Amino acid sequence: MYAQLKTIAVSFLETFSKGLYMNFGKALNLAAGLLILVAFLLLACGGEKFPLPQQPEEGGGSTIVSDTTYIQLRPVWDAAAGYSLNQPQDILIGREPLIYVADTGNDRILMLDLAGNILGQSQTVDNPVALTQDSKLNLLIVTDSNKIHRINLTAVQHQIAAAPVELVFEEVDNPDRRYTAIAALLTSTQGRGTISYFVTATGGDKNDNQVLIFPEGFQVRVPDAINLEANGLGILSASSPSGITALRDFSGDFIFCMIGQNSFKVQWLTPGEFGYAARLNPAAGNFDLFAIDKFAQPEDIALDSEGNIYVIDAELNYLFKFSAAGEEQQSFGRAGAGEKQFQNPRGVAFFDQTLYVADTGNNRIVRFKLSTDISQ
Structure with missing residues (x-):
């Protein structure tokens, strides 16, 4: 390349010299053309040292996988690892954040940190099946009866072993009704956040099958019920509801599941002008969430960020994952006690890219890290 430049430079000088003896204008035009050619070759030569900037890859070069791979974490929280669990049915990741397990067969609530260290256990709570937190980080517990209890952690600086267990509600007018799940609902009223509670209920009478709403202080004799058809078979109905979760976006939306004879065992409802309506409706699209016979015995639901x-099915021993649009994604599970196996699982929770499953029949808690956590 430099030899070419030398030849062009010599030619330029010769041409310019001739301009002294020939028409000066023609010589000047020729010289200008040669200068342009020299400039072009200089750019081409310098391209090896000063490359043009490249177009950046979309997403900053990171690849985000649309589906999920689950990595089972060790150790499993079971008897071999020092956890004496007996038929645990629910798991809650609190806002502290701490982990609470409804250790149903042992009539207690177990408190752990995120590393799995046991911080303490509650006083006796007969047959706890589900739990949530109130606005003060106390625990609210349903016990497969018509009662709701509170473990008052704020009274004892969060020392669960010393915390009193208090009865906060009993549906005295309906002693046969059983509460099966509870979820805290955040809403916004006049610019201020308020909290109330959804409770799923079943019972001997078909009208016992409802999703109930309680105010924060539980100062009611008879709770209000969502506008659902009791023991119905379609959308906007409740047939032996078993689990519930509420969105934390102040929308008032909730998702619940049921184990009765209903074609749509998982439903996402949203408040509207005339009561609750289906957020996802099978009439509006071919949603995997509403496929016939998709579920057998869905017991609990969790949402990620x-x-x-996520839906845990106790009869199928299966963990389902669906997008917010109702499309099924990577799901797994089968009966057993090995890796990615369950036996009658009843609870599921999500926190920090980790799923926690209450594997009830195997007396353990299993954890799965989601591989889509690109910060690993």
Whole structure:
């Protein structure tokens, strides 16, 4: 390249010299053309040292996988690892954040940190099946009866072993009704956040099958019920509801599941002008969430930070994952006690890219890290 430049430079000088003896204008035009050619070759030569900037890859070069791979974490929280669990049916990741397990067969609530260290256990709570937190980080517990209890952690600086267990509600007018799940609902009223509670209920009478709403202080004799058809078979109905979760976006939306004879055992409802309506409706699209016979015995539901829906099915021993649009994604499970196996699982929770499953029949808690956590 430099030899070419030398030849062009010599030619330029010769041409310019001739301009002294020939028409000066023509010589000047020729010289200008040669200068342009020299400039072009200089750019081409310098391209090896000063490359043009490249177009950046979309997403900063990171690849985000649309589906999920689950990595089972060790150790499993079971008897071999020092956890004496007996038929645990629910798991809650509190806002502290701490982990609470409804250790049903041992009539207690177990408190752990995120590393799995046991911090303490509650006083006796007969047959706890589900739990949530109130606005003060106390625990609210349903016990497969018509009662709701509170473990008053704020009274004892969060020392669960010393915390009193208090009865906060009993549906005295309906002693046969059984509460099966509870979820805290955050809403916004006049610019202020308020909290109330959804409770799923079943019982001997078909009208016992409802999703109930309680105010924060539980100062009611008879709770209000969502506008659902009791023991119905379609959308906006409740047939032996078993689990519930509420969105934390102040929308008032909730998702619940049921184990009765209903074609749509998982439903996402949203408040509207005339009561609750279906957020996802099978009439509006071919949603995997509403496929016939998709579920057998769905017991609990969790949401992740992207709005994906996780459903644990006790009869199928299966963990389902759906997008917020109701499309099924990577799901897994089968009966057993090995890796990615369950036996009658009843609870599921999500926190920090980790799923926690209450594997009830195997007396353990299993954890799965989601591989889509690109910060690993």
